[in-house]
Amino acid sequence: MAGTAPAVAAPSLAVAGLTKTFGPVRAVDDLTFEVRPGAVTGFLGPNGAGKTTTLRMLLGLATPTSGSTRVGDRPYAAHPQPARVVGAALEATGFHPGRTGLGHLQVYAPQVGADLDRCHELLETVGLTAAAGRRVGQYSMGMRQRLGLATALLGDPPCLVLDEPTNGLDPEGIRWLRTLLRGFAAEGRTVLVSSHLLGEVQNTVDDVVVIVRGRLVHASSLADLAALAEPGAYVVSPTADAVADLARREGWSVRAHERGLVVDGVTAGAVGAAAHRDGVELHELTPRGTDLEDVFLRLTASGHDLAGPPGAAR
Incomplete structure (x- = not known):
């Protein structure tokens, strides 16, 4: 992207003092970080760290106990057409099994002003053209992941939020997704991708945000995280x-x-x-x-930032 102007002016994504409790359980605990445009940010942490709960609050699907989230200068739901600002895929299970892949996209297309040509274009983009007429109930996990991504892209959004998007993808699919997300960021868009495995996304992301038990333990560029590796x-x-x-x-x-x-x-x-x-x-x-995976495992095992006090961010 160096030397060229980004094609898209995208907003940042931010959470500030975000907390969510479920009875006695504090799923997210005073979490603060920001996701910049023009980069792929990895939102990392072990299973149960609070990643999905955080993303749901960012997208207005859950109400914070305290704190706030914003997309650009306002909360997600305050945008006139939020799905045209943030494309999101939080799970690969929210599909009607009796609909075809094309039929699924056609259901959501009117909400973001997309037409039939856009649906076909995205099915080709995610590699599902040959399966467009098959019922989603016959799709593999990887195919549903691809269809979820196509749904997120319907409105050509400047921001993309994906929760564990590599689940069910084979190595070729992971390489395809990496290329897609890198191209998305190169256009100046904002990309936030959650994962519980750094190894799955370390060749994709520019920045990392690591949480453990709902709390921030590290936020930096990937290069700064690598600098924590020791001989x-x-x-x-x-x-x-x-x-x-x-x-x-x-x-x-x-x-x-x-x-x-x-x-x-x-x-x-x-x-x-x-x-x-x-x-x-x-x-x-x-x-x-030590390699990056070692550093990540040390962060998640200790629950403390190896570069400074707990929760220190760049």
């Missing part, structure tokens, strides 16, 4: 206790792993130099860095 080294020694003592003297974190030890937060070269200096015998020394 490490895997060590095998006939004197493992000596390696562990060495690591503790140096202030390194050490833990047992398979046949040896993992020393976190330090390069293999530094471990080797310290072992040579202290005369500690090593039989194996292998660099072992």
Whole structure:
């Protein structure tokens, strides 16, 4: 997108102090973040973290206990034609099984001013032209995901909100979805995609928002999240206790792993130099860095931002 003006002026999406309780359960807890136009933002967290509840409040499908949401300068429902501003697909189960794929789109098309040609165009876009006349009850999970996306795109919206859109897609389908969403963002549109697995979306997203138990634990660019990855080294020694003592003297974190030890937060070269200096015998020394998935798992396991205080955002 560098060097070219975006084709679409899209609003941002934002939640501020958002809280939702169900009896004694606090599903969303004082959540605040913003989703910028021209980027794909991954809304991440383990199952039950409160992602779907947050998206439902953003789209006016659930009422917050406190806090607010907005699409641009107003709540979603305050837009004259909200479905033309935000296209959303929150689940792949809200289809009448007796309708055809084309028939499903034709039901929703008048709400956003779409005609029959637009319905056919979108079926081609999502790869369902050959299945347009089949009943949705005969569709696979992946096909229903594609049909849900086509429904979200009917009004050519500047914003797109998708809840776990890779569920049911095969690797080819995930690559297709990635290309579609990247192109959508390149046009200057706003894209928010939820997932409980960073690995499924890390090649798609520009920004990440991570929540655990309804609370924000991290918000940044994907590059800033990657910067939280730490070096490490895997060590095998006939004197493992000596390696562990060495690591503790140096202030390194050490833990047992398979046949040896993992020393976190330090390069293999530094471990080797310290072992040579202290005369500690090593039989194996292998660099072992954390990757994005490791960082994500550490965030969701601890419930704290690794870059700062809990809930710190960029």
